[in-house]
Amino acid sequence: MAWLLLAAASLNVWVLIGILAAAFAVQLIAGEPPCPLCVAQRIALMMCALGPLHMLRGARDGALAARDVAAGCGITIVSALVGAAISARQVLLHILPGDAGFGGPLLGLHLYTWCLIAFVCQMAASGAMLIAAAWLKEERIRWRFGNVAAGGFVVVVAANLLSVIAEAGLNWDLPSNPVGYLLFK
Amino acid sequence: MVYAVLMLLVLLTFAAIWRGDGRSRAVAFGLLAATAALLLVHVVRDMTTPLTLSF
Numbered sequence: 001m002a003w004l005l006l007a008a009a010s011l012n013v014w015v016l017i018g019i020l021a022a023a024f025a026v027q028l029i030a031g032e033p034p035c036p037l038c039v040a041q042r043i044a045l046m047m048c049a050l051g052p053l054h055m056l057r058g059a060r061d062g063a064l065a066a067r068d069v070a071a072g073c074g075i076t077i078v079s080a081l082v083g084a085a086i087s088a089r090q091v092l093l094h095i096l097p098g099d100a101g102f103g104g105p106l107l108g109l110h111l112y113t114w115c116l117i118a119f120v121c122q123m124a125a126s127g128a129m130l131i132a133a134a135w136l137k138e139e140r141i142r143w144r145f146g147n148v149a150a151g152g153f154v155v156v157v158a159a160n161l162l163s164v165i166a167e168a169g170l171n172w173d174l175p176s177n178p179v180g181y182l183l184f185k
Numbered sequence: 186m187v188y189a190v191l192m193l194l195v196l197l198t199f200a201a202i203w204r205g206d207g208r209s210r211a212v213a214f215g216l217l218a219a220t221a222a223l224l225l226v227h228v229v230r231d232m233t234t235p236l237t238l239s240f
Contacts, residue, residue: 037231039188040224046195047220054202054213061205075217082221086228150203153195161192172186 001135002064006131006143009052010074013121013149016049019118021109024163032103033167033178037090039160041115044083046157049124051076053153056146063140064082069133073126080122087116102177196222201237 020042027034034042051072058068090112094101101110109117168174169182201213202219 033219036188037228039189040227043188043195043224044190046192047198047217049223050195050217051211053199057203057205078221079217082224082228085225089228125194150199150213152211154200157192157196158198161189161196164188164192165186168186168188170186174188 001132001137002059002139003139003143005069005129005132006056006059006064006141006146008125008132010145010149011126011141012052012076013049013153014109016045016122017149017152017156019113020160024159026103026106026111026162030104033180035102035176035178036174037086037093038102038112039091039174040086040166041083041112042160044079044086045115045120046153046160047079048076048119049082051126053082053146053150056118056143056149059141059143060146060155061162063138064136065138066133066136069129069136071182072080073130073133077123080119082128084116084119084123087112087119091116097169119182191223194223218236 022032023038023042025111026032051074053072055064055068055072056071058064090102094110103111106114164174166181166183167178169185171182175182198213199215201209201216207230
């Protein structure tokens, strides 16, 4: 069961990195700088990834323990709740008929709606991992993919950090409807 | 800059998690709680100040 939980944790980190990279690609390719709530959702997605990374770290030196799974899933569920609150807020801002929403839709839904779906799926996945932890035997297992996932996570967070500094410039907050990068103006 | 600070907090939390000893773990949970609280405060501020932070 340990290897299955570690595989699920690795996959979870890579899915979150993929979502953050896709949002970054939309920002750069479509030329749509993220709004304040979009950036807040990105931060919540990054916090969600800390849960499975905690599990991967627990298994790096020794055996994966049930407490690592519990703490990791707890981190993810709390972060996903925060993220879901932010996404729901943005969905409700644009729920009135005739409102075109913020940014272009992707497969018929706006990015903040996809984010809400992602946060709910994240909570469900963490719940499933917690249930699976009931069958966990503390066995020593070599899992080297954790370092690669951690590296990918650091790269995507650092890229977002630089991007948001460029977008906000020297201002404390982002404009409500950003159209460019204030640092270069 | 507030978002850069929050992302920096996420990176610091990750560093504490990856360090892995008991003390770092406590630091990581503290940083995570602080990040979540700051993010929630930011959203609540957005909800109570109509259309200033969000579009």
